[in-house]
Amino acid sequence: MATSPYILPYQPFQPSRQSLSSNQITNSLSLVHGVSCLSIVAGDEDSFSKTLNFYLDLGFREVVVYERGLHASDARGDHCFDSLRESWLHSTGDNPDEGEQVTIKLRCVLNATSPAGFTEEQRARDWRGMSPALVLYTPYIDSIIQQLRRETVLYQALPSDSAPMEVYTHDPLGTLIGFTSKSNPFTTTVPAVKEAVSADGAKTPIEAVNAASAGPTPGKKKKIGIITSGGDAPGMNGAVRAVVRAAIAKGCDAYAIYEGYEGLVQGGSMMKKMSWTDVRGWLSEGGTLIGTARCAPFRERWGRLKAAKNMIVNGIDALIVCGGDGSLTGADLFRAEWSGLLAELVATNELTADSIRGYEHLTIVGLVGSIDNDMSSTDATIGGFSSLSRICQSVDFIDATALSHSRAFVVEVMGRHCGWLALMAGIATGADYVFIPEQPPSADTWGDELCSIVHEHRKKGKRKTIVIVAEGAIDDQLNHISPEAVKDLLVEKLGLDTRITTLGHVQRGGSAVAFDRMLSTMQGYDAVDAVLESTPETPSPMIGITENKISRKPLIEAVAMTKSVATAIKNKDFKTAMALRDTEFEEYYKAFQAITIVDDESLKVPVEKRLKIAIINIGAPAGGMNAATRAAACYCLSRGHTPYAIHNGFTGLARHDSVRELKWLDVENWVIRGGSEIGTNRNLPDVDIGMVAYYFQKYAFDGLMIVGGFEAFLSLYQLEEARANYPALRIPMVCLPATISNNVPGTEYSLGSDTCLNALVDYCDVVKQSASATRRRVFVVEVQGGKSGYVATYAGLCVGAIAVYTPESGIDLRMLDADVRKLRETYTRDVGQTRAGKLILRNEKASKIFTTELIADIIREEAKGRFDARTANPGHVQQGGIPSPMDRLRATRLAVKCMQFIEQNQEEGTGLRGESVESASVIGILGAKIVFTNIKYLYDHETEKTNRRPRKTFWTTLQTVSEQLSDVRGSEFISD
Structure with a gap:
């Protein structure tokens, strides 16, 4: 992981050297009890001069000067005669008997051993443990740092550079000298210094002193x-x-x-x-x-x-x-x-x-x-999907009791002027009907229309009815449609046992x-x-x-655009109101109609254009697979096509002829189910490509939708390559990415990744709560994702992890050392604070050597008892149970687009049966667009085949932001 260096070399603030004010430093430096004199030796006059100037710049005063054959008038006592030159420096005022003081005796002795320079390893260590240190008390710690910066002298500020209580540096001879603003060496609280007192008793505000020492600021702080x-x-x-x-x-x-x-x-x-x-x-x-x-x-x-x-x-x-x-x-x-x-x-x-x-x-x-x-x-908008999650969870619960009693439920959701929550909840829960203000039904016929759809669903065998009503629902004459009116209609016209549920403010509550x-x-x-x-x-x-x-x-x-929606509705310009919503809104509404209304001949294509479309799941299970299969099947049925499910992947097809036609009632309730109802495995078509082509020819498939992860991507590539030898494969084929790893080239989003992240975030919140309760504990959590760090990085951003280890960046000793040091620093500063638990997320493939257990052991060993480290592994919990609303919604939207892609390619490729390269494509979300990209281009140019991931990493920004905002990565910015 990238991290700021612990020792920071600074460029000088000004070209000319500026010493600290003599009054400012001379009257503030005070020896920590127990040390009175330090003697240091320079090996030549040049080193002597540099060292002397170093201490003079820090505020020491030269009070005794000795040279061979010449004694200064104020020299005290005898001196060592092997010294060519000697200087005595004091940290107090003119009278050395007043107050506490420290004396440094600097001597120049020819051929004395000069200190070696720092190695990189020494630079990265805490200097306090490397050699004895002279430590002085001063309330002007910031001024010391400013002086060291001007001279580009390496230093360490503790606990951080922006809130320093101690600063350590080395003089030109390598002697470690420290300054502290802590009058009590055991405290971690920075003393609030209000003013400086000079030798004549004058008081100066500390802000003015620091400003004077720092020089002019380049601009006002924002x-x-x-x-x-x-x-x-x-x-x-x-x-x-x-x-x-x-x-x-x-x-x-x-x-x-x-x-x-x-x-x-x-x-x-x-x-x-x-x-x-x-x-x-x-x-x-x-x-x-x-x-x-x-x-x-x-x-x-x-x-x-x-x-x-x-x-x-x-x-x-x-x-x-x-x-x-x-x-x-x-x-x-x-x-x-x-x-x-x-x-x-x-x-x-x-x-x-x-x-x-x-x-x-x-x-x-x-x-x-x-x-x-x-x-x-x-x-x-912030909060929209969290609220939708609460609604879908509630409706899922209602769904179970409605099925048990064969009841109808009218569910009122928020949305006075916007039907987004109602529409999305309707799609994500498989509702029979939705009422939204942007697309109101006819005042004269909405009752008949509702009853017709509900009756048709019941006639096909559906035992439950769910109607979603936005609180701002109206008809096309702007008359309010209340849940009570809907209930009365279902009771009176259809004789259904109907209940009303108003979710209210529960929709606002809970964690994001x-x-x-x-x-x-x-x-x-x-x-x-x-x-x-x-x-x-x-x-x-x-x-x-x-x-x-x-x-x-x-x-x-x-x-203005938002307010114009309300104006358009008021003016009964509902087409404009729909257009002014986000890019997805109208698409979702049309998709909802396409998968809800059945046996309406006006929506079906001519008989000669009706297709046989196969649907297959490949790879590991992922939330949204069933929702995609359901949406594709329902769209096919509403358009007059025939949907087929290939059960248990290509193995099931080649060995067991596992092709089954899908009926509306078969898939009606699949939108809320996790896993894969038609079965899935990782086997590719080359398990027996000849038999695969045989069954494609037997059933005369006109199109294929493959739902799955990287194996689905490879399957599409193999099928496209086999077209040359097998004419039955020359049909439009599309891959809809569905994998928690989100590692399919051609898209930034795969079905199941949001469900995985929600499950992982919930898990990490619980683990972090445990870590916080014990105050001093770090959990190293192992997450899935294969050789793609997307899940780990995204989850790290969402739970505030202090570090995230991914296959893309790997793990090395330097990275671990930096993170352990930051943990030490953080726990030193966080004495007794709440919410102090920390999380580290490690992708399962980040390193073969540095396992999750080994990282925890290293942290535990290096902590020296100051804090603890444990491991946690959510395992297949990350595949999620019930798919998230986002995965359900995008599964529906993308599956419908896949069906339209197959329709369009059949229309354009009449006589060719989809032989063009573009007719075998991957659907994906890239940046701000939904795109189809042909599989051959993606495989040849965008795929890192060895690591089973795209060559371009789109989530780098997430990683950068996560590092900058985490408790440890950002510790250098912490200030009181």
Whole structure:
């Protein structure tokens, strides 16, 4: 793992050498009790001079000078006559009898042995254990460091460079000398030095002393405020954590503003400067720990005036707002009025002209925290998928009791102006019908339409009915559709035993799922970059995500588009309302219709264009395989095609003719099932390629969808290569990646990876809780992923792991040594603190030598009893049980696109039966797009065959952010 060097060589701040103020150092250095004199010897006059100047620069005074044949008038006692030159240096004032002192006797003796330079190993060690040290007390530890920096002298600052309590360095002769600001050598608390006292008794503020010694600063330090506003959403705490730590890591101060805009208006203790450790453990916490509240005063100008004054008083010149469209609108208005607010504050003498200098412009960055996922220009908002997870879990439970009693359930979910939660829950749970405001049904016919679909499903043998209703559901005449109205209809027209369940605020609760932890962390990190890159002319950005890519859009445009959705609905322009939602929304709605409505002849293709499409699962089980099979089969049935399942992979096909036609009722409930209902294994077509081709010809397949991981990828390649010899294989074929390892070339997302990460995050949260309860424990957790470090890296980001070991970076002794030293430093600083448990994630293939057990043993041995290390292995728990909502949704969307790909290639390749290279492709999400890439290109150019992974690693950014924000990787940025 990359880590900052423990010993830092510094470039000088100024070209000319500057000594510390004599009053500043001479009256502050005091010997730690027990040492009075140190004698050191130089081997030549040049070394003598360098060493003498070194101590003079640090504030010592030369009080005795001796040269052979010449004694200084103030020389005391006899001196050694083998010395060509000798100097006595004191650390106190003019009178050596006043106060405690240390005397250094520096002698020059020809041919004395000179010290050897440091080896790399010595540089990396803690110097305190290498040789005896002279340690001096001084409250001016920062000034000592500044002087050493100017002279480019190597030093070690403990416990960290930004919050030093001790500093150790070596003089030119190799003598170890230390300075400490701890009057009590056993404390870990940095003393709060308020002022310096000179020899004449004058007092100077310590800030002025440090500023004088440091020289002019290149610019004003950026102070960034973070605020959570509007309704709470899981993941907000992750965003606050990311902003705080990213700001500190990038040299800024971070302020948490409590209780939303109310904190801005009230000021005082509601605006708190945050340290690195203040946000420890926040990733796993639900809601928002800095609070949110409605603030009527901020809607008025006088309230915004108070807010502006409080920001100036605290020096805050940038604001990152995590909230919904209303909160972001208020933030942008605040920025627009900023200049006028400051002018008014100066005119009314609330502030002076000098106090606002440097604060003429306010930087605003928006993060969208909303469970409704109702912001345009982004595919997902912080908290959306966590809320959807709560809904799906609840509906899954309801599903079981509905099946048992053959009941109908009407489930009301949140979403006053946005139907995202309702639509996605409908797809992810296999609901029969959904009511959303963007696509309302006809006021005259929606009852008949609902009853027709439910009746058709019941006629096919379905024992349960689930209807999802958004709280803002309406018909096309803008009349509200209530759960009670839906229930009454099902009871009266179909005679169904129907119940209503309103989920309410349970949808907001709980810890954030893996996706929201990633989203909030990456967006919070990018928000700090956006602040630092902002200019007065830059429009306020909103940080969003499109497919798999973090993006920035003008905030005011995104808010305007979001509000225009409500306007379009009010104007009954529902087509525009659908178009203004994210890129996936309309696709998902059409997919839901395609897999829900059956036996509607108007949706079916002409008889001569109806196809026989085979579906096969290859590789290890992954969450979403069944959902993909179900979606593909239902789409085929709605279009008039015939879906076939090849059971138990290519082995089952070649040996047992395991082809079965899929019926609607067969797959209806598969969306919530984990594993693979049609069976899967790792055998490739070359188990018997001739028999595979024979059965393809026997059943006259017109297309093939392969769902699986790297083996599925290789299977498609083998089938495409065999086309030359087997005409039955000259059909459109597509691979839908499904593997927890997410190692298939041609995509950044594979089905099952999100389910795996959720299971792994839940597991790690429990393990970390155990580690924290014992205060001083590190768990080394072994995770799956093959030779791809995606799962380990992603999970490390989501659980705040202190280190992640992947096959791409490997493991070596230097890496382990650096991590162990950082652990020692962290546990030294974390005396008695809560949430002190640490996690290290190791990919199962990261190293053949450094096993999980060996790493834990090494940490335990090097800890010397100061902390403990244990191992944990979640094993196949990582494959998950019930697939996550994201895997269910993307399985549905991608499977439908695969079927459309097969339809299109059959249409374009009439007479060729899909002989073109492009007709054998992998579907994938790359950046902000869904793409099909032909298998031959991917195999020849994008595949690292030996390691079974893509050549390009798209998740490097995750690893970089994870390292910079972790407790140990970022320890050099920790300050009080």
